[in-house]
Amino acid sequence: MPKTVIYTNIxxxxxxxxxxxxxxxxxxxxxxxxxxxYLLPKVLNF
Incomplete structure (x- = not known):
């Protein structure tokens, strides 16, 4: 049981x-x- 609990926690x-x-x-x-x-049109249009 403890092993499964530790495994589920991890x-x-x-x-x-x-x-x-x-x-x-x-x-x-x-x-x-x-x-x-937002920026692409401004960069392309300068």
Missing amino acids: DKATLRKKGWMFFMAVVGLQMLFLIGN
Whole structure:
């Protein structure tokens, strides 16, 4: 029993860390996309 409990705790921690990294990556990509859409016309039109 203790082994499974320790394993599940580690699994939850790693899943949470991966989920947080994935969430940050998605937010970062959305921000880059918005900034790109805002800046590209100005750069192309000078």
